[in-house]
Amino acid sequence: MLEGASNDHYLNHPCRRIRAYVRRKPFNDVGNRCFCHSSNLVLLNINDIPIATAAIIVIAIVFIAFTGLEKDAARPLSPDLISGISNSLFGHGKYGISYTAYNDDGTCKTQDQVDSDMAQLRQFAFVRFYGVDCNQAQTISKAARGNNMQVFAGVFDIQNMNNDLQKIIDAADGDWSTFHTVSVGNELVNRGQSSPAEVIGAVNSARNRLRQAGYQGPVVTVDTFNQIIAHPELCDASDYCAANCHAFFDSNQTAENAGPYVLEQARQVSQAMKDGNKGVIITETGWPSAGEANGAAVPSRHNQIVALKSLKQSFPDGGVVFFSAFNEKWKQDNAWTFGTEKNWGLFDFSDTKDAISEILNPLKGNGV
């Protein structure tokens, strides 16, 4: 099933070993920096410990009931249950949005620019960013705080982790209330950049460091859903399962089916876990507005809206980070991105951004 989730083009590609899941180029070299994009979604709010504790107890009972029925093979985990998990554990019915603080030419956005971007994204519960270069930990967390949002902060480079963590610790400056999650790496295993054991070591070490600095929230690593299914220990080491999943990169998927497809992959991730209590958050999902078709998966502005509606329907209560806030012209396409790499932004076009905002509003239905 894991392999089946990849696209045919990719399945036959010699680089498949490295890139087990066809997707947008996950990182990019601009100057000497290595960037990655991502976004993140509704999470466990540490301010709601009593609710979370009650939810964990309820979920534990439900899971014990389920696992009691079928020890292995197909555990009967319904989509409703998944969305129930997201709702109770992570939910105030809110979504996350991914964001990078770079200009089209790869230079750093200023605090004013980040402030103005964040003001447009304030309907989201939190903003996911991928690394701490460009002073992003400071600028984005400041802007998020000003808009009553949280941040899903990312350490991009685990070789340089302590420095990067220090920037996050400095940005928090003793007040962790703005921090929804700290993630260590984005698709490192999928990219063939680190082994699962290296990533797990980094997550554990980052968690220790962050706890010493007073952060009690979730620490996770993010990888593609198929890598997490293949290496469930990545999720075991994380405080919840953080999986990126894009229906577009499966050549059998249409925009209409994006939601059910991603929900099914979330279900597969959940089933791969020994610990049935672990929540699953889809830390990236979306649809490109332009580029080449990948089989049945066709990029267009119309299909982007169709896919977002479908995703909203499948994840009505949250548990999803939409990818991404704005088109990212600083990125480069490669052989696996179908010319879409720069075109995943949701809020670039004045004639569609209100409709998209309406679709993704967690308090409303799915109408446009």
Ligand SMILES: *[C@@H]1O[C@H](CO)[C@@H](O)[C@H](O)[C@H]1NC(C)=O
């Ligand atoms: C797409 O569907 C066909 C027919 O069911 C199947 O043979 C193929 O493996 C599928 N491709 C992917 C990438 O899942």
